[in-house]
């Protein structure tokens with residue numbers, strides 16, 4: 001049986017992923033997870049657009065109400081993280097716990113199917129020698145989304161297909177136009193779905209977190225100004241502090257207990273080490289001795305060389321060659337050997 005369940009957000013990428021597999025002869029079933037109330041991708045508009053594409057392709061369309069799963073795994077996770085002074089990354093968590101795992105479960109249990117596909121830009125290959133499914137960057141480096149997929153398990157990778165990983169976004173748009181897909185002209189999503197749905201991260205957080213004003217202090221505890229709630233700030237942030245100072249100041253710590261934002265000059269904002277937890281090794285088995293590789297600490301940051309020292313309990317220590325800025329607890333540190341994503345985890349300490 002060559003049935004495949006394609007996750008449809010109502011955007012152009014997943015529409016083309018579904019159309020491509022359909023034209024390759026797969027029996028495609030469209031599946032949209034209803035994640036949030038409101039308008040936009042993943043919400044009512046997304047469901048309608050996904051349904052229109054399925055109608056066009058002549059394939060079935062299923063909608064699964066996943067609002068509770070999204071609330072528990074993403075909204076509650078973000079709110080408790082920001083309240084605790086970290087800056088959580090929702091997308092990798094969403095991919096594993098809200099999208100891929102539930103989609104595969106639904107495919108297996110409801111549709112007797114063992115294969116799922118999405119419109120992500122990334123590649124998967126099976127390595128015979130290590131007997132592992134490896135995750136690779138997309139051919140289109142500018143669209144590469146492998147960073148957000150570092151937390152997928154071997155079981156999920158074995159079942160997943162990324163039909164767009166070998167093509168550029170321009171090619172995807174061209175295919176959508178050639179096929180006359182209803183979603184061909186839809187603009188790319190510019191930001192996190194939550195931000196698109198709420199206007200800004202601040203607006204989203206203010207809906208769930210009570211604003212609690214407090215002090216902005218320097219590393220000696222001297223009060224420099226007032227903040228509007230620690231959840232409005234991120235480690236490494238320089239702009240929007242509202243403090244007049246002789247030299248640029250950066251957020252170096254968020255202290256939820258004292259309800260304080262701590263700032264320091266550029267020298268104090270750099271980190272030469274950090275600890276990463278909840279490691280998921282993807283393309284290689286968990287190392288038992290230090291390895292030298294490259295790490296990306298933000299989606300859009302450049303990879304930098306690093307020594308990775310294994311610790312107990314799925315944690316590693318990173319030792320950078322040069323101090324790094326914007327090492328932010330809650331964000332993902334993802335390791336790469338050129339195009340191969342080795343693994344990744346969540347930054348838990350930045351000093």
Ligand SMILES: Nc1ncnc2c1ncn2[C@@H]1O[C@H](COP(=O)(O)OP(=O)(O)OP(=O)(O)O)[C@@H](O)[C@H]1O
Pocket residue numbers: 006007008009010011012013014015017031032033034035041042099117118119120188189193
């Ligand atoms: N609500 C959803 N239900 C099912 N699958 C989804 C949903 N949202 C996203 N996906 C899948 O995850 C992929 C990546 O989602 P992302 O939110 O990053 O959108 P994108 O890169 O803008 O893609 P698209 O153009 O398809 O929206 C999508 O291409 C789709 O296959």
